[in-house]
Amino acid sequence: MPFALPNLPYSLDALEPHIDAATMLTHHGKHHQAYVNNLNAAILGTPADEGLSLEDILSNISAYAPAIRNNAGGHYNHTFFWEILSPKSSASPTGLLAEDIARTFGGFDDFKKLFCSAAMGRFGSGWAWLFLDKKNKLRICSTANQDNPLMDVVPEEDRGIPILGVDVWEHAYYLKYKNERNRYLEAFWNVVNWAEVGRRYEGFKTE
Numbered sequence: 001m002p003f004a005l006p007n008l009p010y011s012l013d014a015l016e017p018h019i020d021a022a023t024m025l026t027h028h029g030k031h032h033q034a035y036v037n038n039l040n041a042a043i044l045g046t047p048a049d050e051g052l053s054l055e056d057i058l059s060n061i062s063a064y065a066p067a068i069r070n071n072a073g074g075h076y077n078h079t080f081f082w083e084i085l086s087p088k089s090s091a092s093p094t095g096l097l098a099e100d101i102a103r104t105f106g107g108f109d110d111f112k113k114l115f116c117s118a119a120m121g122r123f124g125s126g127w128a129w130l131f132l133d134k135k136n137k138l139r140i141c142s143t144a145n146q147d148n149p150l151m152d153v154v155p156e157e158d159r160g161i162p163i164l165g166v167d168v169w170e171h172a173y174y175l176k177y178k179n180e181r182n183r184y185l186e187a188f189w190n191v192v193n194w195a196e197v198g199r200r201y202e203g204f205k206t207e
């Protein structure tokens with residue numbers, strides 16, 4: 001099978017009390033595993049089943065069936081999400097990313113408000129993203145379902161390279177926060193792995 005479920009980089013209860021172990025167990029072990037299984041099944045015998053990377057598939061996703069769009073997106077997005085979370089979070093970004101956030105959005109608090117309003121404004125299931133756009137500028141967007149800025153099917157202005165993302169599917173928060181997506185989003189800031197987010201930013205930012 002070309003794709004496999006990655007291990008979590010921390011224990012299931014490591015993000016407590018902000019993200020609970022019961023949610024992590026289902027989210028990683030059931031939901032993410034299902035995206036992996038369904039992706040492997042959907043690409044069998046297609047051109048995607050020839051050692052293409054997930055990023056290669058996503059950048060050309062318009063050429064593939066909806067099942068590949070949904071499950072390749074689901075696999076990429078969740079792998080990304082586990083990596084940008086950490087129990088050893090710092091309160092805010094540092095270095096070049098912090099400077100760029102201040103320059104682009106006015107300050108870290110202004111950035112958080114804009115990011116949360118993108119996440120709150122997503123009707124139904126999807127994600128909010130901080131990403132480097134085609135001009136290599138920081139931008140915020142939200143995408144539906146398991147779409148993401150790497151895909152060639154999202155609006156042109158929302159395309160680029162994800163730096164930070166948050167899952168706003170109910171399965172990401174319903175066990176602990178019920179319908180209160182806003183409380184989940186407040187808690188999210190306590191477990192962002194800013195070191196990893198900053199590493200991605202510096203890896204993809206040119207100038």
Ligand code: MN3
Nearest residue numbers: 031167169172
């Ligand atoms: Mn999810």
